[in-house]
Amino acid sequence: MSTTTKLEQIAANRSFGGWHKRFRTHSTALGGDTVFALYLPPQAEHGPVPTLYWLSGLTCTDENFMQKAGAQRIAAALGLAIVAPDTSPRGADVPGDPDGGWDFGHGAGFYVDATQAPYDRHYRMYDYVVRELPALVEAHFPVDQRRGISGHSMGGHGALVCALKNPGRYRSVSAFAPITHPSAVPWGQKALSRYLGEDRAAWKAWDAVELIAGAPERLPLLVDQGEADGFLAEQLRPEALREAAAKAGHPLTLRLQPGYDHSYYFIASFIEDHLRHHAQALLPAASRP
C-alpha cells in the first residue's frame, strides 16, 4: 500500500472461491472519504486479472450490485475482478438535494464533474471513476489495466459516457436500462442543470446520445432494456440511442426484454450475458470458459 493513500478494509466475505471486500479510502477527486467494493475471483491468487467497473443507479451504494446481481458466480468462472464505487460523494459537508429528492445529490452523482457551486467541490464522480479509482485499484490489488465498464440506469449512462469519452481506456462496455439521453429527460435535466449550469451546450459532453457521433473509438455496445420498465419512455429512451448509433455507424446490440422491469431481478437475469460480453474483449480466447 502506498504511504499516501489510506485504504481501510471494512468488510471481507468469501464468495465463489474468491473475495468480496469493501474499502474506505480518501478520494482527492471527491474531496472526502468514499467506500468501494471489490470482487476478486480465485484466479487473482495466481496473477493479475482484468476488471469490470460497475456503476450503480440512483439511490444505490457499492452494495446493491454486489448483493443482488449474482455476478460473482460468473466472474469467478471467467476470472474477472469487479469494482463497484458509490454513486456520489457522501458526508455531512457534501450538499444534497435542496428539495429533499432522491434523484439528485447523495446517491445521485450522475458520474459527471460538476462545475457549479456548491456542487463543484465534491461532485466529481467522473474523475474519480475514470482516473482515481482505477489507479488506486491497480496499485493495490492483483488487477491489470484491462478494463471494462458497465452500469444500470444512471450508472448505465455513466458507463456509456466514460467509455465514449476515453478511447483506449476501456476494452468493453455495456449497460442495463441506461439513461441514454440525459439532456432530454427529467432526471438528467434536473441533475445536469444543477451540476453543470443552465447552458445546455455544456450538457452534451455528458450525454451518450450526443457523444456517439464524435466518439473516437467504436467499442461495441451491449444494452439490455426491460420492456416493462416503468422509466422506459420518460427517462431512459433506448430508441434515441439506437438512432444515434445507427447514424454514427456505432455497433450497438440493443435487446428489449419483454416483461422485465427496472429492478435487480432484471439485472440478475442477464448479468451472465454481460460478463461474457466483457470477457470476450478482456480475456484471451483460450482462457475463456
Added chain:
Amino acid sequence: MSTTTKLEQIAANRSFGGWHKRFRTHSTALGGDTVFALYLPPQAEHGPVPTLYWLSGLTCTDENFMQKAGAQRIAAALGLAIVAPDTSPRGADVPGDPDGGWDFGHGAGFYVDATQAPYDRHYRMYDYVVRELPALVEAHFPVDQRRGISGHSMGGHGALVCALKNPGRYRSVSAFAPITHPSAVPWGQKALSRYLGEDRAAWKAWDAVELIAGAPERLPLLVDQGEADGFLAEQLRPEALREAAAKAGHPLTLRLQPGYDHSYYFIASFIEDHLRHHAQALLPAASRP
C-alpha cells in the same frame, strides 16, 4: 382464488424467464397479515412444479433470500418453485422483544408454535410454514405437493425441525449454517424459554439434535457450514448434529467450507448445490438438466 383467503399481490418482477412475486395474506395461524414471496420458474406455465420452502434467519423477511441468494437462475433451469415466508408474525399488536433485541420477537419467530403468553397468540410460525402456507400456495399457484425445505441459521433450524417432525411431508431437506441444537445455545435458550416456557423438556420437540434419534423418516440431510462463521462455535454447533446423526444412523452430508462466513455471500456460493440436492428428490431423473 378461494373466496375465504384474500391474497393480495404486492410485487411482481420477471426473473430468469419466470416470476418473482410477493403476496400479502391473512394467516389464521399467525393471527394477522403476513407477506410471503414466491418464485415461479418458466416451467410453471406448462404445469405444476415442485416447491422448495426457504426459511430465512434472524432479522430477515421474505426478501433477503430472493434478492441475495441468486437462486432463481438455477430454480429456472431445474423447474423448481421457491416460497419464502417472513421470519415471524408482524404488526403493532404482535409483541416483540421486551429488551429490544434482534434475536427474539419480530424477525425471530424461530419456527415454533409458542405456548406462553403473550407470544402464543401470534407466534405460530411452525403451523404457518408446515400447514397453512403450503395449503395456500398449492391451492392458488401451479405447484403440486412435491415439497423440499431449506433455510439459513434460525431458518436452517426451522427446516431441519419441520422435516424431522413431518414424515412424508417433504421429499428433501438441507440447511445453511443451521442452529442445530437450540436448547444448548444462547439464541435458542432465549427464544425457547420465552416462546415455550422454562420447562426444558418441552424444548426437545423443537431441537434437531434432540429430534434426530427418534425421527420416523431418514431423509438425507445436506448441511453447509462456513468455517469462518462468527456464530459457529457459540450458536450453530454443527458437531452436535454430526454426533447425533452418526448415533441415529441418519444420513448427513456436512460440508465445512473454509473461509466462508454467515452471510448471503456464503449462501449464494453454494445455493446451486442445494437446489440440485432438492431436485434429485423432487424431480424425475429424466427431467433434471
